[in-house]
Amino acid sequence: MIEKISDAVGTIYLPTHIKRVTKAxxxxxxxxxLINIEITEIKQRALKxxxxxxxxxxxxxxxxxAEALGRLKGEI
Incomplete structure (x- = not known):
């Protein structure tokens, strides 16, 4: 009898449990x-x-x- 009550409660609770798991x-x-966005922003700043x-x-x-070329031209 306890098992049947437990099964019934479990069956009633199942949709609520599924919703909670889905939300989680x-x-x-x-x-x-959000973490990936933050990482991407960090990478963009590093690249910049x-x-x-x-x-x-x-x-x-x-x-x-350019300066070396200028000096070399002056020596020639």
């Missing part, structure tokens, strides 16, 4: 998406910083090369 899974996916640093290095290389 949806919340988990939402949190994962890297591009700026490399641009400055390239500019320095070109300035040094």
């Amino acid at each position: 899974e949806a919340e988990e996916k939402k949190i994962e998406a 910083r890297h591009i700026q640093e490399e641009g400055k290095k390239q500019e320095n290389i070109e300035n040094i090369t």
Whole structure:
């Protein structure tokens, strides 16, 4: 008899349980998406910083090369 009552309660509770599990899974996916967005933003900032640093290095290389060429032309 106890098993039948337990089964009946379980059957009645099942839809509620399914809804709670579904909501929890949806919340988990939402949190994962937000984390991925944050990671993407961090990567974008890092990439932007890297591009700026490399641009400055390239500019320095070109300035040094231009100055060296100017000095070499003066020696010829």
